[in-house]
Amino acid sequence: xxxxxxxxxxxxxxxxxxxxxxxxxxxxxxxxxxxxxxxxxxxxxxxxxxxxxxxxxxxxxxxxxxxxxxxxxxxxxxxxxxxxxxxxxxxxxxxxxxxxxxxxxxxxxxxxxxxxxxxxxxxxxxxxxxxxxxxxxxxxxxxxxxxxxxxxxxxxxxxxxxxxxxxxxxxxxxxxxxxxxxxxxxxxxxxxxxxxxxxxxxxxxxxxxxxxxxxxxxxxxxxxxxxxxxxxxxxxxxxxxxxxxxxxxxxxxxxxxxxxxxxxxxxxxxxxxxxxxxxxxxxxxxxxxxxxxxxxxxxxxxxxxxxxxxxxxxxxxxxxxxxxxxxxxxxxxxxxxxxxxxxxxxxxxxxxxxxxxxxxxxxxxxxxxxxxxxxxxxxxxxxxxxxxxxxx
Amino acid sequence: xxxxxxxxxxxxxxxxxxxxxxxxxxxxxxxxxxxxxxxxxxxxxxxxxxxxxxxxxxxxxxxxxxxxxxxxxxxxxxxxxxxxxxxxxxxxxxxxxxxxxxxxxxxxxxxxxxxxxxxxxxxxxxxxxxxxxxxxxxxxxxxxxxxxxx
Numbered sequence: 001x002x003x004x005x006x007x008x009x010x011x012x013x014x015x016x017x018x019x020x021x022x023x024x025x026x027x028x029x030x031x032x033x034x035x036x037x038x039x040x041x042x043x044x045x046x047x048x049x050x051x052x053x054x055x056x057x058x059x060x061x062x063x064x065x066x067x068x069x070x071x072x073x074x075x076x077x078x079x080x081x082x083x084x085x086x087x088x089x090x091x092x093x094x095x096x097x098x099x100x101x102x103x104x105x106x107x108x109x110x111x112x113x114x115x116x117x118x119x120x121x122x123x124x125x126x127x128x129x130x131x132x133x134x135x136x137x138x139x140x141x142x143x144x145x146x147x148x149x150x151x152x153x154x155x156x157x158x159x160x161x162x163x164x165x166x167x168x169x170x171x172x173x174x175x176x177x178x179x180x181x182x183x184x185x186x187x188x189x190x191x192x193x194x195x196x197x198x199x200x201x202x203x204x205x206x207x208x209x210x211x212x213x214x215x216x217x218x219x220x221x222x223x224x225x226x227x228x229x230x231x232x233x234x235x236x237x238x239x240x241x242x243x244x245x246x247x248x249x250x251x252x253x254x255x256x257x258x259x260x261x262x263x264x265x266x267x268x269x270x271x272x273x274x275x276x277x278x279x280x281x282x283x284x285x286x287x288x289x290x291x292x293x294x295x296x297x298x299x300x301x302x303x304x305x306x307x308x309x310x311x312x313x314x315x316x317x318x319x320x321x322x323x324x325x326x327x328x329x330x331x332x333x334x335x336x337x338x339x340x341x342x343x344x345x346x347x348x349x350x351x352x353x354x355x356x357x358x359x360x361x362x363x364x365x366x367x368x369x370x371x372x373x374x375x376x377x378x379x380x381x382x383x384x385x386x387x388x389x390x391x392x
Numbered sequence: 393x394x395x396x397x398x399x400x401x402x403x404x405x406x407x408x409x410x411x412x413x414x415x416x417x418x419x420x421x422x423x424x425x426x427x428x429x430x431x432x433x434x435x436x437x438x439x440x441x442x443x444x445x446x447x448x449x450x451x452x453x454x455x456x457x458x459x460x461x462x463x464x465x466x467x468x469x470x471x472x473x474x475x476x477x478x479x480x481x482x483x484x485x486x487x488x489x490x491x492x493x494x495x496x497x498x499x500x501x502x503x504x505x506x507x508x509x510x511x512x513x514x515x516x517x518x519x520x521x522x523x524x525x526x527x528x529x530x531x532x533x534x535x536x537x538x539x540x541x542x
Binding site: 014040042052061189 | 394400401402403411412432438442443501506
């Protein structure tokens with residue numbers, strides 16, 4: 001049993017000396033075995049050795065890297081740490097101050113009265129020069145109440161984030177410098193590994209749609225991962241910040257201080273608009289989607305569309321949210337926006353999921369038409385489409 | 393980190409740059425986040441960075457990415473699967489459920505204490521295959537043991 005225990009023993013990272021000796025073959029059988037145990041015991045070590053074995057000349061760059069870390073980073077980290085501590089103290093001080101200001105009045109106000117009606121935001125569609133489709137009429141979205149009242153699809157049918165990831169194609173960005181075969185192979189390896197890990201830890205294991213070299217999709221725009229979900233990288237396109245309503249409790253206003261009791265008992269509510277960069281806001285929303293909070297995410301995607309009506313990320317993930325809360329008509333409208341979008345990143349996925357949406361809404365003949373198209377186009381979902389056609 | 397970058401990026405200069413970027417990012421993140429299993433977290437951050445690098449049009453834009461997804465709720469890494477002492481009792485049976493080649497390599501490596509090259513000599517598999525059978529065998533064992541336990 002003792003030897004078997006070693007299978008799951010935690011292993012320390014490899015040192016530079018160990019890697020160098022192993023690569024040179026400059027060690028006894030016993031030492032080599034000990035080192036290979038460290039390699040086998042840890043994927044991190046294993047990948048690192050693979051890397052050095054494939055590029056032995058890289059060992060020479062080790063010293064340079066170490067110099068960089070020792071020379072530059074500690075100072076930077078120290079200053080950041082100081083900033084962190086300072087911020088912490090500042091936040092605590094402000095929190096204590098606010099507590100004393102607000103404490104007297106909190107029991108006399110009805111917080112419901114100061115809540116915002118976020119649905120009003122949807123009526124303010126803002127024009128933005130970076131949106132390419134200002135002429136396309138916006139989709140009439142559901143309001144907050146309709147979203148909250150929607151009865152979601154049964155869980156087993158929902159397109160949860162895990163299911164989307166294990167069924168996702170590999171989308172590469174078109175660029176001659178990265179579309180080398182070796183790099184595509186590495187990306188395929190990584191994405192298939194990720195799918196396996198996610199599926200292994202998921203409560204309901206599904207068949208993984210594996211990626212291979214024949215069905216890599218080329219995106220005509222850069223991409224990012226936010227909360228493990230693929231999005232188009234609009235960092236340099238959507239530069240205007242997103243504004244969201246916010247409020248703060250400010251206690252008694254200066255003009256009412258030292259006046260009658262009536263005035264002193266009122267808590268002032270300072271409403272203001274908070275600005276947040278597009279990518280930070282999207283990160284928040286993707287995190288909600290990742291946690292399968294589709295109704296909350298839906299409201300936020302709606303906010304994004306009021307700023308950037310042509311945002312393919314919002315259209316694609318919003319369509320999935322509508323699918324999951326069983327509002328198939330809306331889902332199809334958004335999938336269509338994705339399919340007609342200049343950025344092709346989600347084209348194949350949108351088509352496949354649109355077929356699912358048509359099926360769920362009982363439009364079987366339309367669903368069959370799309371499935372036939374997917375099957376004959378021979379893309380990533382071709383086999384799945386043929387399988388589904390046989391079932392229908 | 394450097395080795396992992398080399399594995400996936402296959403270029404010394406790109407890997408050095410990526411290692412520096414990951415290092416800086418990790419330093420920033422550690423000030424903001426609670427990381428329970430540092431090594432696994434670091435490994436996943438490194439891998440994810442490489443994947444993004446492979447798919448990005450302009451690698452120099454990487455520093456613009458404000459947040460990656462490695463928050464604690466996303467601990468999908470198999471390293472986080474904790475094998476308890478009691479689960480090890482079923483190890484013998486779990487090993488039998490593995491594919492033959494994985495079973496053989498796990499047995500030779502962990503029980504007979506043979507090196508990769510020695511196993512390759514005994515079995516006729518390439519050394520790379522031996523490594524991969526051990527790695528995948530281990531991952532499958534974790535899955536089998538945790539599934540049996542729940």
